[in-house]
Amino acid sequence: MSKKLNQLEATAVCGNDISSSCLYVSALAIVYSGQYAWIALLMVAGVLFFFRGIYGEVVGALPLNGGAYNALLNTTKKSTASLAASLTVLSYMATAVISASEAVKYMHSIWVVIPIIPMTIALLLIFMGLVILGIGESSKVAIAIFVFHLFSLSLLCGFSIYYFAHNGFDVLVANFNTPVKGGIMSALFLGFSAAMLGISGFESSANYVEEQKAGVFPKTLRNMWIVVTVFNPLIAFLALAIIPMPTVLEKQDALLSYLGSTSGGNWLSLLIGIDAALVLSGAVLTSFVGVGGLMKRMALDRILPKIMLKTNRRGSSYIIFVLFFALCSSILLVTRGDLAKLAGVYTIAFLSVMILFGVGNLLLKINRSRLPRPERSTWLGLIIAIISVIAAILGNIVLNPQYLAIFIEYLIPTLLVVFFMLYRVSIFKIFLLILEHLFPDKGILFQKLNAKTKSLLHRINDQQFVYFTNHDDVATLNKVMLYIKENEPTKRVKIVAVLGKNESVAKNLLKDVDVLNRAYPKIQMDFIEEPGSFTPEKIRELSQRWRIPTNFMFIGSPGDKFPYKIQELGEVRLII
Structure with a gap:
């Protein structure tokens, strides 16, 4: 029997992904919401609170790997569940490539001799090796990164509060008097939409719930919610209290490092840079672990080829991880490290998965009302959560209209693979009819293709x-x-x-x-x-x-x- 993860291990694996959002989401919220960024981030925390109940009910009733895919598979059609699976895989691919690349860029800022693209591929390779060794081994690395990250953020907040207390309210007052473009409501809506990226990773724990000890899953949701609720709004508020608004906008790419140098000096800025590289690397690990649980379940259900179920002596589905590494590396090489396109895929795919999980909860309440579950989300909370995420998707499309087209470009090939597996019987039957028309003389080539196709059909049926x-x-x-x-x-x-x-x-x-x-x-x-x-x-x-x-x-x-x-x-x- 494979090792089951305890609360700290399970939280660390998914927590590195969601807690890495602190590095960029506060700055992103300030760009669009200005001095009201901390309110937008509290709104995000409120939506996430409702999703705690949604995930708790669904996974409590159906505690199997697969996340939104598993929820929809047991409540509706397999094709609908396959759409959720495709979106989740896309989200994980984008997360892994973006996180690995950004981690290496932070390393490059500390030590400029590091080559970005080769080192990014090397980082992906390292984490592929870790998950092939087994989730127990990879969780130890995740714990080290997670604990160091929380320590670094706590230290940054502590020094920032001390600096603010000794330097007065002048910067804060000036920032709060800055005019808001489009009005307060528009600023909050756009800031909220952009800041919803700060909860990416929350869905990951549901994709490896079978690897967790009994009772651990709801605790991972609680722990992730606490991290997001405390650090994201607090860091945004402290940045507004210490750094003038024009400087915040200028330093948005590395706002936390600048906040560290301002409040504590160069040593704190360096510490935050090292922490950023590590925790973003941890988010890569989260992607590998999450996609492993999901794609294994898809292969079991014949949505992906059976060969992916092959395991090594440690029980690890190594073919899944090698394939995921190859896909991520190819995307990195094709985009040449320019990840703006992937950001669009990541945004819409991740938020779509959140909506589908909410839909899964809705269908669970209607179609599986008799099924026992340890907790139940409220109808009001469920409706608010779904509407909020739909609003966030619309807001992101307003902010970046090109993201929708890019997202569709990546989604279509993914769906073609999955839906070929779903409807391969009909496809093979059509192929047999085409063969009849192409080869009326029924020669040797026809006989071979016909026999092979019928053999495949027989094996499936x-x-x-x-x-x-x-x-x-x-x-x-x-x-x-x-x-x-x-x-x-x-x-x-x-x-x-x-x-x-x-x-x-x-x-x-x-x-x-x-x-x-x-x-x-x-x-x-x-x-x-x-x-x-x-x-x-x-x-x-x-x-x-x-x-x-x-x-x-x-x-x-x-x-x-x-x-x-x-x-x-x-x-x-x-x-x-």
Whole structure:
């Protein structure tokens, strides 16, 4: 069994990403909100508070890797879930490349002989090696970076408060009297939209929840929220209290380093520079860990090729990490280190994932109301959170209209890969028809291509699926068959009733299965009465006996009296 992460380890892995936002989000908020930046950042913290409840409910009910993808997979169609997965992968790629590049630029500012692009690729390579070694090893590095980062920020805030206390209110008053372009409401809206980037990384913990110890996940959400709520508004306020507004705008690229040199001297500025390089490197680690959990789940569900599930002796899915490294390096080389394009991808992809997670929570409340969960988000908080993120996306498009076009350029190729896997049966069938027209003489080339395509189709359709029941009526079973037909390429389904002593199936069940067999002639349905109790052990036993992965086994949404937690059933999916 792989090592499970405790609270500090799990928080450090995702916390480096979200806490690295302190390095840029305060300056970004000041650029658009001026002296009201700290209010815009408090508004962001308020939205994040609502997302704590949203993530807590969804992942508490469905504590499986995959984040928004997992939430939507268990509440709606597989194609919708695949869109969320594609956006999340895009977000992680952009995060890894931007963070690695910015980390190296901070190193370059300290030691100018460092070559930016080669060193960025080297940094990506180092973290690929760490995650291949295992999440336990990489979490130790994450803890060291996270603790040092919190220490550096605390030191910076301490010196800034001391400087402010001894130098009076003159700078603060002057900054607060500066005219605001477009009015206070416009400034707050634009500042809020830009500052929403400061919560990127909050979604990461949900993508490796299976690697966390029981009860750790909600604590990671709380810890990340505290960091964002305390440091981001405080740093923005202290910058406005110490540094004149024109200087803030001039030094926005390295505002915290300048704040350090002003309040504490060159040594503090150097410390912040070193911290920035380290914590941005930590955000690269977060991307690797998050994408590993997500892409493994996608491969299990046949949205990505099965080869990605290969593991080394440490249980690490090394092919996923090598592929992710290759993609990130290629993007870096293609853009030649000019990451303005990726910023647009990163902004819209990340915020879209947040919206989809909110939609997942909405569908969970409606479609899976019986499913037990340790906490519930409020309807008001859910609606406010979704509307707020939609507003943030619109605000970012207003600020940078070109971001939308760039985002679509990157999204389309990603969706083509994912949706090819989803609809490959239909694509292969169309290909067979095209072959018939292209090769009417049915020569050797036709025979080879035809045989290979039919072999692939047979292999895909031969995958069996299981639905557990012992009391459902024909209407419910029809919903099951419709879901399978629309979402899973297969021609074989087992309807399984696990029966204890003196238990029997509902009288109508066998007749209903016969009715559905006639209604779906292309899908072979086998009804099986399995002796025993419906337990996690029974599911694993049947999975091994029939060679059907647990993520191809389905159940209806269990109620409060169900004796097991959903994560104890493995990757079993809820479909009704």
